[in-house]
Structure formats: C-alpha cells, structure tokens
Amino acid sequence: MAAIVGGVFTLRVDTETVSRTRWSPSPASECMAWLKLTATSGRHPVFGDPGSLARASLGHRDVALLVDLLPQDGDTYLPDLLTPQPGAGTRRRDLIDEQIARIEATTQEDLESQLFTYTQTHWSRPLSTGSRRLAESGRLQRRLANGLAQFWRVAMSDGWPELSSIIDQDISHRAKSVVGHGVGRALGELHPDIGWAGDVITLVKPWDGELDIAGRELVLVPSVLSWPDVIVQVDVPGEVVVYYPARRIGTGRDHKPGVVAQVIGSARAALLADLETARSTTELARRTGYTAGTVSYHLKALHRAGLVSKFRDGHYVLYQQTPQAVILLHGTRN
Missing domain, CATH: 1.10.10.10 (Winged helix-like DNA-binding domain superfamily/Winged helix DNA-binding domain)
Structure with missing residues (x-):
C-alpha cells in the first residue's frame, strides 16, 4: 500500500461481503466524470480536452441541471443518485438505460437526503434555488435522468464501445486473479491506494472515516475517465461502490490510437x-x-x-x- 498522506477511509467487511463482491462497468459514472471536465473547462491529466460536442451539450436545460449538482471550488461530493450502482445480471448494453431509469426512480426521501443534507455538509456553497425548487416539486429526478441521457447520446455513446473494452479487460484480469489466487488477492491488487487486510478494505482519502458493510454487497468499478482517482460511494442505503483506475488505458500493442x-x-x-x-x-x-x-x-x-x-x-x-x-x-x- 502506498504511503498514506491525509486520511484513510475503512470499510469493515465479513465473509458474506467478500462472497458477494462483484465487478461491473458503470457508464453513468464515466459520463459524469466527462461532464465534470466539460463543465469546468478542464483537461483530464491523460485524456485531455472533452471536445466541442461535449461543450455544446451544456446548453441543454437538463444537462445544465446535472452541472448544477457537480462539486465546485475544491468540493468533492457528487450526489450518489447521479451514479447509480450498476445492477447485477444486467446485460452490458442495457447498463446505461438501467442507470438512467434508476435516477428517475430515486425516492423523494433519498433525493432530499443527498441534495438537502449531504450537500450542506460537504459543499462550501448552498444548493441553488432552482435545483431546490425542482427537488421539492418531485420533478427533479426525471429532469436529471433526461440530462444524463442527453449527454450520453451527444458526448459518450460513440466512444463507449472502446471505453467498455478497456474496462472489460480490467474485469477479465481481476476474474483470472480471483480464480487463481482468491478474492483477497484480487482486492489487494486493485490500486496502491486500496489496501486489503482480511476483514477491512482501506482507501487513502483526504479524510478519515469508517463504515461497517458486513453482510452487504460490494461492487467494484474499473474507471477510465475518473483516472487516476479512487472513489467510494456509500450514501444510498444498502449500496457500496468503489471506483478505481482501470488497469489498462489503451488498445494494446498495435499502437492504434x-x-x-x-x-x-x-x-x-x-x-x-x-x-x-x-x-x-x-x-x-x-x-x-x-x-x-x-x-x-x-x-x-x-x-x-x-x-x-x-x-x-x-x-x-x-x-x-x-x-x-x-x-x-x-x-x-x-
């Protein structure tokens, strides 16, 4: 494990959690990572500029609502409802549609917890009046789902097959590690900032924290566009998702861009x-x-x-x- 700078977030697990650990892509999380770079005129440290099509999509009113919920000014919290945990057994080609549907189906209670309570705790700015009013009216879930669908179509869908291939290569590698050496070995090799000690998973973060996830499912998501960040998502009741940089970021030895x-x-x-x-x-x-x-x-x-x-x-x-x-x-x- 890498030298710790800052803090450590600890996930306490048991044998049931380990047995229920699975890997999955998350098209919604890749989409939100690209949207964040687009909205902030940022450049990914590896992938560079999101491009003109992505920037043009910011003019759509529902994409603008997603942007309004992005962390700003050094804040890191993104409401988990925008990156729903990928469902078990869902066909790969249906994952984004499932995640969009789950955003629209977010309960009013979960929406208000994340937008009214968690943003107040984690953000240095208040939630905008427009987003608050839409949230209170019960109409925000549908608008956010539509915004993600719009950004996906314009900025992500054409490139998704190749991004998905990178993620699938990582998952295949982890599967071989599980078969050959066990789940513990695979967990310990995810990333230098992720540690495994038999009954705990540790993540190097800027803050300290601990959560007991015994008996719960753990979903591990290789990420391409969030590279090089390690992210943990625990605010939706019953869901635990850890995003880590995909092992392969490229297309092989043939030098094809x-x-x-x-x-x-x-x-x-x-x-x-x-x-x-x-x-x-x-x-x-x-x-x-x-x-x-x-x-x-x-x-x-x-x-x-x-x-x-x-x-x-x-x-x-x-x-x-x-x-x-x-x-x-x-x-x-x-």
Whole structure:
C-alpha cells in the first residue's frame, strides 16, 4: 500500500461481503466524470480536452441541471443518485438505460437526503434555488435522468464501445486473479491506494472515516475517465461502490490510437504512438505530414501532461514516450 498522506477511509467487511463482491462497468459514472471536465473547462491529466460536442451539450436545460449538482471550488461530493450502482445480471448494453431509469426512480426521501443534507455538509456553497425548487416539486429526478441521457447520446455513446473494452479487460484480469489466487488477492491488487487486510478494505482519502458493510454487497468499478482517482460511494442505503483506475488505458500493442484519439485528439494520439523511439519535431513532421508548428504545439501539450519527455542530443531536441504514456497506449504488462 502506498504511503498514506491525509486520511484513510475503512470499510469493515465479513465473509458474506467478500462472497458477494462483484465487478461491473458503470457508464453513468464515466459520463459524469466527462461532464465534470466539460463543465469546468478542464483537461483530464491523460485524456485531455472533452471536445466541442461535449461543450455544446451544456446548453441543454437538463444537462445544465446535472452541472448544477457537480462539486465546485475544491468540493468533492457528487450526489450518489447521479451514479447509480450498476445492477447485477444486467446485460452490458442495457447498463446505461438501467442507470438512467434508476435516477428517475430515486425516492423523494433519498433525493432530499443527498441534495438537502449531504450537500450542506460537504459543499462550501448552498444548493441553488432552482435545483431546490425542482427537488421539492418531485420533478427533479426525471429532469436529471433526461440530462444524463442527453449527454450520453451527444458526448459518450460513440466512444463507449472502446471505453467498455478497456474496462472489460480490467474485469477479465481481476476474474483470472480471483480464480487463481482468491478474492483477497484480487482486492489487494486493485490500486496502491486500496489496501486489503482480511476483514477491512482501506482507501487513502483526504479524510478519515469508517463504515461497517458486513453482510452487504460490494461492487467494484474499473474507471477510465475518473483516472487516476479512487472513489467510494456509500450514501444510498444498502449500496457500496468503489471506483478505481482501470488497469489498462489503451488498445494494446498495435499502437492504434483508438479511445486515446477520441479523448486527446487524433493528432496527439498519432504523435504519441510514434514516439516509442525518440524523435525530433522535424522528423515527426515529416513522418506525420503535419507542419513543424503543429507538431511543436501538440508536443508541448503532451509534455505538460507528462506523456512525453524531452532531451537534447547535439543540435536536436528529441521527444519520447514517458512510462505514463506507455501505460496509456499499451496497458501494464504484468
């Protein structure tokens, strides 16, 4: 386990919890992670800019309601109702529809607990008047469900098959670990910030806390767009979800940009894939057909993101993939 900075959140488990542990994708959580970056004009540390289609969707009135419930100004709490626990036995292609339906079916009691009580505890700002009025009227659930459906269609659905493939690779790896070494071994290998000690799961967080989840189901969700964060979701009664960075963020050894191109742009993905060998700006321009100025612009962005290193060799400055970029393109090899 990594050195602890800040606090530790502890989940106390028993044999029933371990026996009921399962892995699942969560399209809703990927969608909300991308929406947060879009709404804050942010750039993912690996995947970059969400793009113009995602930004255009912010003008939809129900997407705007989702944005209103995003954490701001350093706050971290996102109402759990927006990322429902993926259902057991649901077909993969139906997961997003199930999660959207669950948002719409959120009970008024759960809605008010999360929006009126938990935001007051965890946010540094009050809930907006508009969201409060819609919540009190009982109409907010449907509007939020429609907002997620809209953002999914515009900004996520086309890229989901490749994102899902990355997540499925992680789940397949965990399944093999469970078969070969047991659930405990798989839990202990999820992420450096997640520890396993037989009867407790520990998560390195900025705060301390403890929750007894004995007898309850634990759902583990590999995440791509929330990378590199580890997130725990426990505010819906009876539900415990832990999100961790997916093991593979890339499409294999064939260097196809795939999902990387969708999230950082085809030009940067192509340049990054061509930097397994150190190359100069001039050489990259010749190999890719881009102008030297365009190559230089993209290389600066990749360097800021920690995906390429640069060093001088005589009269030339050479660029090459960093270990972080290798993981992005190829996945870890263990």
